[in-house]
Amino acid sequence: MSYHFGALSGSVSHSIQEPHPNSKSKVIHNTSYRKNLFVRSAAITTFALGSLPAWAEMKLNLVEPVSPLTKSVYDLHMITSWLAFWIMVVVIGLVGYAMIKFRKSKNYQADQTFHENSFGRWSWLLVPVIVLGIDLSIAGKANNTFDQVEDIGTADVTVKVTGSQWKWTYDYIEDDIRLISSIKKKEDAGDEYLRSVDEPLVLPVNQRIRFLHTATDVLHAWWVPAIAVKKDSIPGYINETWTVIEREGLYTGQCAENCGTGHAYMPIQVAAVSADAYQSWMAEKKSKKQAEIALASSDKIWTVEEMSAKGEEVYNTFCSACHQPGGEGLAPVFPALKGSPIATGDIAAHLNIVINGKQGTAMSAWGAQLSDLQIAAVVTYERNAFGNNVGDVVQPSDIKAARK
Amino acid sequence: MSTVAAHHDDDHHHAPPAGMKRWLFSTNHKDIGTMYLIFSLIMLFLGGGMAMLIRAELYMPGLQLLEPDLYNNMVTNHALIMVFGVVMPAAAGMANWMIPLMIGAPDMALPRLNNLSFWLLPAGATLLIMSVLAPFFGGGAPVNTGWTLYPPLSIQAGMSMDLLIFTLHVLGISSILASINIITTIINMRAPGMTMMKMPLFVWAWFFTAVLLIIVMPALAGGVTMLLFDRHFGTSFFDAAGGGDPVLFQHLFWFFGHPEVYVLLLPSIGVMGVVIPTFSRKPLFGYKSLVWGMVVLTILGCVVWAHHQYTIGMSVFATKYFMIGTILISIPVGLMIFNFVFTMWRGAMTFETPMLFSIAIIIMFSFAGATGVMLAVVPADLQYHDTYFVVAHFHYALIPGALFGLYAGVFYWLPKWTGHMYNEKLGKIFFWWTTIAFNVTFFPQHFSGLAGMPRRIVDYGVQFQEFNVISSIGGFAFGLSHLLFLYIIIQTVRGGKKAPAMPWEGAQIGTSGLEWTVSSPPPHHTFTTPPTVK
Numbered sequence: 046m047s048y049h050f051g052a053l054s055g056s057v058s059h060s061i062q063e064p065h066p067n068s069k070s071k072v073i074h075n076t077s078y079r080k081n082l083f084v085r086s087a088a089i090t091t092f093a094l095g096s097l098p099a100w101a102e103m104k105l106n107l108v109e110p111v112s113p114l115t116k117s118v119y120d121l122h123m124i125t126s127w128l129a130f131w132i133m134v135v136v137i138g139l140v141g142y143a144m145i146k147f148r149k150s151k152n153y154q155a156d157q158t159f160h161e162n163s164f165g166r167w168s169w170l171l172v173p174v175i176v177l178g179i180d181l182s183i184a185g186k187a188n189n190t191f192d193q194v195e196d197i198g199t200a201d202v203t204v205k206v207t208g209s210q211w212k213w214t215y216d217y218i219e220d221d222i223r224l225i226s227s228i229k230k231k232e233d234a235g236d237e238y239l240r241s242v243d244e245p246l247v248l249p250v251n252q253r254i255r256f257l258h259t260a261t262d263v264l265h266a267w268w269v270p271a272i273a274v275k276k277d278s279i280p281g282y283i284n285e286t287w288t289v290i291e292r293e294g295l296y297t298g299q300c301a302e303n304c305g306t307g308h309a310y311m312p313i314q315v316a317a318v319s320a321d322a323y324q325s326w327m328a329e330k331k332s333k334k335q336a337e338i339a340l341a342s343s344d345k346i347w348t349v350e351e352m353s354a355k356g357e358e359v360y361n362t363f364c365s366a367c368h369q370p371g372g373e374g375l376a377p378v379f380p381a382l383k384g385s386p387i388a389t390g391d392i393a394a395h396l397n398i399v400i401n402g403k404q405g406t407a408m409s410a411w412g413a414q415l416s417d418l419q420i421a422a423v424v425t426y427e428r429n430a431f432g433n434n435v436g437d438v439v440q441p442s443d444i445k446a447a448r449k
Numbered sequence: 450m451s452t453v454a455a456h457h458d459d460d461h462h463h464a465p466p467a468g469m470k471r472w473l474f475s476t477n478h479k480d481i482g483t484m485y486l487i488f489s490l491i492m493l494f495l496g497g498g499m500a501m502l503i504r505a506e507l508y509m510p511g512l513q514l515l516e517p518d519l520y521n522n523m524v525t526n527h528a529l530i531m532v533f534g535v536v537m538p539a540a541a542g543m544a545n546w547m548i549p550l551m552i553g554a555p556d557m558a559l560p561r562l563n564n565l566s567f568w569l570l571p572a573g574a575t576l577l578i579m580s581v582l583a584p585f586f587g588g589g590a591p592v593n594t595g596w597t598l599y600p601p602l603s604i605q606a607g608m609s610m611d612l613l614i615f616t617l618h619v620l621g622i623s624s625i626l627a628s629i630n631i632i633t634t635i636i637n638m639r640a641p642g643m644t645m646m647k648m649p650l651f652v653w654a655w656f657f658t659a660v661l662l663i664i665v666m667p668a669l670a671g672g673v674t675m676l677l678f679d680r681h682f683g684t685s686f687f688d689a690a691g692g693g694d695p696v697l698f699q700h701l702f703w704f705f706g707h708p709e710v711y712v713l714l715l716p717s718i719g720v721m722g723v724v725i726p727t728f729s730r731k732p733l734f735g736y737k738s739l740v741w742g743m744v745v746l747t748i749l750g751c752v753v754w755a756h757h758q759y760t761i762g763m764s765v766f767a768t769k770y771f772m773i774g775t776i777l778i779s780i781p782v783g784l785m786i787f788n789f790v791f792t793m794w795r796g797a798m799t800f801e802t803p804m805l806f807s808i809a810i811i812i813m814f815s816f817a818g819a820t821g822v823m824l825a826v827v828p829a830d831l832q833y834h835d836t837y838f839v840v841a842h843f844h845y846a847l848i849p850g851a852l853f854g855l856y857a858g859v860f861y862w863l864p865k866w867t868g869h870m871y872n873e874k875l876g877k878i879f880f881w882w883t884t885i886a887f888n889v890t891f892f893p894q895h896f897s898g899l900a901g902m903p904r905r906i907v908d909y910g911v912q913f914q915e916f917n918v919i920s921s922i923g924g925f926a927f928g929l930s931h932l933l934f935l936y937i938i939i940q941t942v943r944g945g946k947k948a949p950a951m952p953w954e955g956a957q958i959g960t961s962g963l964e965w966t967v968s969s970p971p972p973h974h975t976f977t978t979p980p981t982v983k
Contacts, residue, residue: 105896107832115832122829129819136815139790140808147729149797155731156795168791169738169784176783180776183826187772190828195765239510239910263602264695266760266835270901274831277760279696280601281689284762301835301903302760303595305602306517309906378590378605407605 108270111296111317112288117190118274124186128179194274197287200255202248208258208265208278208300210407211307211366215246218257222330225362228310230370240297243362245314249323250290258284262407263305269298269315277302290317306375307366341418341441349429349438356426359419364427367407372431378407383431392437395424396447417444465973473568476560477973478545481567483866485542486859488570490935492534497928499527504890504924507917510909518584520907521593522609526581528596529613532713533620534577536851538570540716541627543858544655546866548631550971551649551962553640553980558633562626569623573616580612595905597706598673600687600698604680611680614673621666628659640963642982646740649960650733653740654719657747658712664751665708672701696761703754711750713847715743717854718785721807724857725789727959728804729796735788742781742788749778759830768827775825782818786811801953802876806857809884810849817845820895835905837916838898844891853884856934863941864948868970871941879937883930889923 110116147153159165205216212227228234229241248254258267260278268275276284290296300311318326347355361370367379372388374381382388387395399420402410411420421439428435465471465480475481502523506515515523545563549556557563584591589607592598603610635648635656675686676698685691687698726733733739753774755763763771789811798804820842824830833839863871897916902909909917951957951965963982967975 105899107899108901118828118832121826122823122832125823125826125829129823132819133816136786137812140793140811143790143793144798144808147793147796147798149730149799153797155729155797157731159795160732160734165734168787169735172784172787173780176780180779183822184773184776187826187828188769191769194828194831236911239908263605264599270832274828275760275834276762276831279761281695282762298901299903303521303602303905305593305605309517309908
């Protein structure tokens with residue numbers, strides 16, 4: 046098979062075929078972080094499911110870590126994995142020996158007093174002592190790694206990661222820049238479908254990054270296993286994680302906490318680039334934002350075509366996850382916009398539901414999140430797309446008035 | 450422990466009432482036990498059918514059979530049916546049948562309560578099925594949360610969520626009533642001379658199960674009731690925007706949910722505690738330490754719930770406490786496995802179907818314990834959490850640990866219940882078929898989880914396809930094997946070789962109970978005059 050299991054686990058090479066425009070990353074050779082003898086041998090010996098060479102191509106272990114924290118976690122994982130392996134060797138060894146040796150068909154006579162001899166009387170103490178010793182040594186190691194997890198430190202870059210049904214919003218706190226990241230459509234993504242996004246999170250390598258996790262609607266969990274451990278995104282809470290990405294590349298992950306209908310459709314991509322590339326990317330984002338603000342506050346009168354074109358972008362970023370790209374909605378929770386009474390009816394009602402949301406439903410109040418221009422654009426788009434063809438155009442000034 | 454019991458012939462007592470009345474108004478522990486077992490067998494096929502749909506959907510990337518919400522609805526109800534509809538009723542059925550026989554009681558202590566606690570189950574099952582069907586009849590969005598029912602997602606669902614809340618209320622009441630009954634029976638109804646420390650391990654195991662249920666069920670009932678109030682009566686227990694806390698529900702749920710795992714496991718450990726000595730022809734090794742191990746397990750089980758929620762961002766101290774508490778569970782569990790292995794040690798073993806299941810449980814449950822320790826370690830769990838690694842872990846814990854233990858019990862006691870020997874050859878075929886299929890299904894899921902596949906996703910990237918193809922093939926074989934199980938049971942009920950009062954050579958060594966002193970099948974009423982245990 047042409048694709049391989051390395052996609053999320055260890056190798057980032059699949060995604061390098063399509064690097065971020067500004068990333069200067071090179072193709073990284075896929076070197077295994079550790080020889081995963083345990084998992085491979087366990088898989089192969091337990092089940093003869095395929096020929097050995099085919100399986101050797103597979104990644105059967107945790108994703109290859111690229112930050113100091115995920116490397117520590119990986120090492121801890123390998124210790125407990127080996128422990129699990131040796132526990133199984135001991136248990137299967139004892140049970141196997143007993144099954145071969147102590148069987149009636151071999152005329153073995155049961156020892157009716159075995160449980161009353163000194164071993165029988167004192168073994169209840171033996172087992173807990175041995176197990177406690179193993180337990181405490183694991184707990185000690187885990188304790189140290191956990192301190193590392195919680196050692197957020199002083200960040201060079203702080204990113205607030207907000208989960209919403211079903212997209213991610215990234216706020217670069219220091220630079221006041223916001224990205225909205227949604228799944229890349231099947232037509233555009235091909236084999237990368239469900240693991241590629243329209244707008245990856247761009248981060249510099251070798252800088253300490255702090256993530257703040259929260260959510261707007263239900264629980265989510267932002268998880269990119271190669272670079273950082275996961276913490277849940279919970280409405281009303283802010284959780285912290287951190288990372289220092291040590292290697293350039295495109296890292297993938299996805300939402301790990303069930304968030305409803307679109308849970309499977311919330312992939313994550315992080316493009317780790319050099320500090321220079323990051324700076325120039327950030328500068329470009331900032332100037333683009335300045336231009337947007339200038340445009341939005343200008344007195345320009347927009348035509349239906351201009352506004353709809355702009356509105357389509359806004360719609361696909363913010364609205365299409367629920368109302369669907371074709372406006373048909375997702376019954377029964379998310380109503381269709383195609384031919385809907387609001388999108389084809391009174392313009393004030395339409396503006397009201399977009400700006401203020403609808404209480405008791407999943408429709409949030411977009412007034413706080415979108416600019417006047419964006420709202421004007423998306424409303425214009427909704428009134429003219431999907432065969433709605435109402436023909437009106439909403440101007441940013443109308444939004445300013447409607448907000449009052 | 451030697452027991453001598455006078456055999457009483459109780460056949461002259463009144464015969465069971467005929468027709469539906471016998472079952473509907475039954476206060477007879479054997480009839481109620483039978484009804485519990487039949488109910489759980491029906492539910493096994495319902496919950497199993499849902500599992501087949503899940504595996505069929507996941508066989509290929511893309512949406513084949515189920516819409517995303519319907520998929521997660523199947524995931525939710527598969528879990529709830531298997532937990533509340535299959536394992537608990539089957540274990541309760543065995544408790545009803547065997548505890549009075551083992552301790553020499555004429556019946557359960559509270560026979561009418563016994564009738565109520567059974568008949569609440571079909572009522573609960575009806576509500577659950579209505580919850581599944583409601584979305585197809587305009588009842589809004591289906592429950593797509595998984596069995597944990599976490600808000601705020603569970604607030605978004607339609608009326609199927611309300612039906613599910615009532616289902617849990619009804620099933621919870623049933624469990625609490627059954628638990629009260631079992632504890633009362635064990636404490637008050639033992640035959641003279643049957644001291645607590647002479648009771649078969651199965652009775653002890655159910656004692657702790659019942660204690661756990663009484664402790665934790667109210668937390669679940671409270672949690673889902675608060676959910677109901679948040680949904681309909683304007684409260685904000687779990688709504689951050691109203692000053693509530695979505696995480697509070699998780700604590701309430703897992704305060705129930707973690708001990709619930711032991712509720713599912715302990716009866717099976719009890720079954721193994723009678724099956725393994727029987728077929729090793731040698732007394733149980735470490736009886737006392739097994740009983741005390743269960744005491745420790747019961748206590749520890751109630752104070753480590755938040756290891757299911759490491760990712761919520763608890764305080765560092767709390768997280769470490771839950772981690773260490775969880776790792777310590779390996780002590781009583783390790784002791785149990787050790788005692789079972791050394792019961793076989795220097796025994797004269799034969800390998801009938803119940804024994805095969807028990808040995809397989811020792812191995813596969815040890816593996817679940819080992820991955821359990823891996824999951825208990827917080828930093829590593831922050832990677833494993835909510836992936837298929839967890840799915841694989843708990844299916845290894847619950848299918849061998851709970852379900853296979855019950856299968857061992859079914860094969861061990863079928864001769865006693867029906868008066869017929871089951872077909873040993875078919876039993877062994879079923880054992881090998883189901884055990885191999887189970888491993889093919891769930892072993893690869895450890896790897897898809899490590900590779901990064903989250904739980905409860907209806908569609909996945911192509912990098913996970915091989916794992917899922919193997920899992921699905923194994924899953925279909927696993928599901929299919931249960932038709933053989935059903936066939937064996939029906940065949941045994943309808944006829945077969947007559948079973949003697951003591952169908953297993955080592956049975957009297959296996960348990961210190963009185964169940965083998967009555968005929969197979971036992972008369973409708975047993976031990977109306979208490980036997981004496983020396």
